[in-house]
Amino acid sequence: MSVKAIYPGTFDPITFGHIDIIKRAATLFGQVEILVAAYTSKDTLFSLEDRIALARQAVAEIDNVVVKELSGLLTEYARANQVQVVVRGLRMISDFDIEFQMALTNRKLYPCLETVFLTPNEKYIYLSASIVRELGKLHAQLDEFVPKFVAESLYRKFAR
Ligand code: ADP
Numbered sequence: 001m002s003v004k005a006i007y008p009g010t011f012d013p014i015t016f017g018h019i020d021i022i023k024r025a026a027t028l029f030g031q032v033e034i035l036v037a038a039y040t041s042k043d044t045l046f047s048l049e050d051r052i053a054l055a056r057q058a059v060a061e062i063d064n065v066v067v068k069e070l071s072g073l074l075t076e077y078a079r080a081n082q083v084q085v086v087v088r089g090l091r092m093i094s095d096f097d098i099e100f101q102m103a104l105t106n107r108k109l110y111p112c113l114e115t116v117f118l119t120p121n122e123k124y125i126y127l128s129a130s131i132v133r134e135l136g137k138l139h140a141q142l143d144e145f146v147p148k149f150v151a152e153s154l155y156r157k158f159a160r
Helices: 016-028 048-059 074-080 093-109 129-137 148-157
Strands: 004-009 031-037 065-070 085-089 114-118
Touching: 004 016, 004 074, 016 031, 016 048, 016 085, 016 114, 031 048, 048 065, 048 148, 074 093, 085 093, 093 114, 129 148
Parallel strands: 004 031, 004 085, 031 065, 085 114
Antiparallel strands: none
């Protein structure tokens, strides 16, 4: 049986850390849907359309991965689409509290959904989209952190 997994997030913008998790998930599950959150408590730098477009470009070559918008509650999406697994990335201990709380809350809302935590290659454990945005603002070198087209979009946002 092919298991479908979802990987939700803000992806503002997608980074090599996210992509590392996506590649690991794609080897474990039959299909992986990246769900780009339309509503987020954070103010995003990129519009929903841009966050989706950048994520699509980043995973274009991975056969079993698709990118979609998540406009409502994650557990409702999972229920409506018979999704059994939600993938989350765990970087450092600082991610643990919120991820644990979210996993248990989602279980209350939809008990059939299992949260699977994956850890990235250690070179990405300190990497976050917020750091990338800050570096982009200062036109720092981003080769180690995001694909070239993401870096170019960031530089355009912060054109001098
Ligand atoms: P961020 O925390 O970078 O703003 P998101 O809100 O888009 O990213 O997070 C989506 C998921 O991806 C979360 O589970 C988050 O922990 C995970 N994630 C983000 N960056 C990394 C990384 N560098 N390595 C592993 N997982 C990551």
